[in-house]
Amino acid sequence: MRPSITIPLPSWKLLALTGLLGFNQCVDTITIDLDSDTIDNLVINGKLVKGNPSYAVAIISRVIYYNPGNENPLNVKYVDIVDDLGNRIPMFRTEAYKYEISIPQNDPVFQIEEGRRYGIIITTSEKTYASDLDELLPVTPILDVSYSVGTEHLFESNGPGYDQDVVNFSASSSLIDLNQNPSRIRWEAAYTYAVSDTAHKTCYVNQSIIDDQIRIYDGSSVQAAMVNEQLYQIPVSYDFAEGFYLTLYQEALSVSAYSYWEKVKTIIERNGNMFEVPAGKIQGNLHNEADPSELVFGNFYVTQQDTFRLYVDPADVGNPVTYCPYGPYVNGERIYTECAHNCCDCLRAANSTTTKPDFWKK
Structure with missing residues (x-):
């Protein structure tokens, strides 16, 4: 037993x-x-x-x-x-x-x-x-990372569900290393987004992407010099409203x-x-x-690891509503609420900093 x-x-x-x-x-x-x-x-x-x-x-x-x-x-x-x-x-x-x-x-x-x-x-x-x-x-190099915007229908247990805009990220990678051997690779990713609080301070928030998927590829199992894979799908939200960078890491295994x-x-x-x-x-x-x-x-x-960073312009994903000011809505308009959530100080957000990352070029 x-x-x-x-x-x-x-x-x-x-x-x-x-x-x-x-x-x-x-x-x-x-x-x-x-x-x-x-x-x-x-x-x-x-x-x-x-x-x-x-x-x-x-x-x-x-x-x-x-x-x-x-x-x-x-x-x-x-x-x-x-x-x-x-x-x-x-x-x-x-x-x-x-x-x-x-x-x-x-x-x-x-x-x-x-x-x-x-x-x-x-x-x-x-x-x-x-x-x-x-x-x-x-490690073999990441040749390119690209994104496209789509819509997914998400189901709810007690309702008809709803449509959610998403950003799909794909990568092209070499499968042949410098010694001309096929490579076995694994991908993982993080992202950084900008958010401005009501004091007009801008923070940069770093998040690792942790989910239930294992992203690996065995280059020895195919007769190809490169692979193109869709790797991540991220729902459109305020994370994309003021600038967003995806950082993709490729590991040699x-x-x-x-x-x-x-x-x-x-x-x-x-x-x-x-x-x-x-x-x-x-x-x-x-x-x-x-x-x-x-x-x-x-x-x-x-x-x-090989690293590749890709910037996503807010206009490309429909200019999502910014996180701040955060507050209640009246007739569809958002009303500022004093010190709501992280809007008085965006440094309250986990893994946030006011120091612009070196890779942030926008």
Whole structure:
């Protein structure tokens, strides 16, 4: 008989399948049926990205962990990035479950170079976990990113639904790397939009695009030098009213890293529900060094990224209504409400700044 756990949603933390730490804010509770042999299993998801500087990030938790008062839930002592020469560099805990490190390009001890292999070692008070070493491959370039505006009909459970204007983003990418080898790639994206508050201050808000889709492509599976894919669809809203930049990141994946993301993609598409237990059992390249039979979920990989930014002009998407002034409507006209939401100070918005990004040319 499988046990179950009932968790008040404002406090529980669940490791999502894609390696992202999900934080849900609801007022209800949820009961999840679990296999007793998976509740306490370790989940490690992370990557090392070559750049200037290079950086590594890792999320370390359990399949289900419910103890909000414990700031170091796994009693982790050390988290290190290692290379194929035996060098180590420590990561630092920046949040309860998150470890990070920035590595300068000219670091005298730990250098990130194409063709070499890297991994992660996690030392707790009782055990040591390690990943297989992953090879850093050259990344192929993003050739172009474009967008088009369309309309989607969205359905409602208790009504006929409604039409929503959307912006569809597509990318063209090379599939052959500098060594003339086919490339396996993964895409992720973020966006930055401008918003002006009622004090006539302009903020730039940065948002990562996090959804339930895994965007990967195996260049070795086709006889083609490039690929064109529609990757993202974003509803038209005030985010586009004062200027909008999409930032697309393209990662080079090793065979093992691609295999892991392919498993995640297959299970998400099959189940469509991240709470189903079989979907949580995704093993990557991690193991308990003293007990290889212990199930360790997640994956650690090394990559480098190509970046492409695309500006969307408000006029191209119908000049959406600006966020501020925010307030009630009378006869279709919006009336200013003092200090409504973020309109007194747009810096209240998460991940906002008044410093214009270097790439913002408009």
